[in-house]
Amino acid sequence: MSPAERLRARIAETGLVHVMAAHSPLSAILAEEAGFDGLWASGFELSALYGLADMSLITMTQHLDVLRAMAARTSLPIVADIDTGYGNAINVVYAIREYERAGASAVVIEDKTFPKVTSLAAGGRQELLRVEEFQGKIEAAIATRGDPAFLVIARTEALIAGLGQSEALHRANAYREAGADMILIHSKKKNPSEIEGFSRAWTGAVPLVIVPNAYPELDAARVKALGNIRMMIYGNYGIRAATTAMQEIFRRIIADGGVQNVHKDILPVEEIFRLQKMDEVKVAETRFLR
Structure with a gap:
């Protein structure tokens, strides 16, 4: 089985996989030894490692170099945080080829404009692409992947941008229609009410992914009770712990x-x-x- 196939199999087996952020081969090794199901090749963590803000300042080449080094030192599947895909749909085509070649099992692409600002920054600029333009990015990623098991995860920042649940659901459904394998829904509220509300309202045929950084009380037991969340990403805990x-x-x-x-x-x-x-x-x- 390819790493991407193993990730899908693990999701099917457990119903909920736990993915730890990593920013180096050493942090990847430690995450595997701790028992995580996968790694999150985090743009935030790598930016912090370089002492830079998470504002599209780290290049794709820098990110790929670290991901490639992590893939060489761990057997865990790697979910690559590729922000906005480094440009438009044509950039996404190139990115998918390179990330698959480097050893990623999945990518997460978000519907912000490029360059982005980290989601949880107070007062940060949170501008979203037109739905149709982001659908094109998802379609480009699906059409480009070589391994059909490679996961393309669409991340909507509608809640982060303060646009509300209705817009988040509209965008998530549009991205599902474009072929996304999973939908990542994110919130900056200090409690999980928005995420739980979205999850209960979500009737789409693809499962959800969450990053519970701002609402740590949303643990695995509560997540499993919601029934449609299949991946929890611990987005910046590696760099914060270090x-x-x-x-x-x-x-x-x-x-x-x-x-x-x-x-x-x-x-x-x-x-x-x-x-x-x-x-x-x-x-x-x-x-x-x-």
Whole structure:
């Protein structure tokens, strides 16, 4: 089975897959060891890794390089966050070919204008494409994919833009008609009322995807009770966790005037060696270095 086929099979088997955001091969390895079903090659996380705002500043080449490196170090299927598809429908054709070739099992394309602004930024510019233009992007992605199992997920930002449930449902249905395999519905409310309301109103034949960053109380039990959500993406928890740990340790080192206290609170270097598979390197040295 291809990774895309395995992702579809996992969705069918469990009814709900858990996908963790990753921004590096190391974070991908850690997500796989933790037991996640897939990886989210997050534009937000990669932007943060470069110290840049999530505003279409990271190039497709930069994103592909990291995705390719993650795919080489994990067996998990990768859902690629390709924002608006890097341009119009012709750009989407090129992007789909490149992301499939790099090892992605799915892409998420959102219906914002290019360049986009991250969804959860307070007061951020949230402008949406015409429905017909975005349908063309979805149709282009479907027509281009080589593996029919490769998932094309359409993300509508109607709730993010404050356009309400009716417009979100209208857009989601239009994108389903264009061939989308799943619909990602997103909200910036601090509670899950919009997502639960949309889910209950959704009668489309394709399942939903959510990113519960702003409403963390929407856990797997509540999601399964809604009945039509098949994927939960933990969109920025990897980079936030890493930043939390680094901020704390770096500040303590300065405060303590050295590493004499923090060294006991962080992983030993041997654990990094394990993640790097140094044992395999040693075996190869013994066998081949003469």
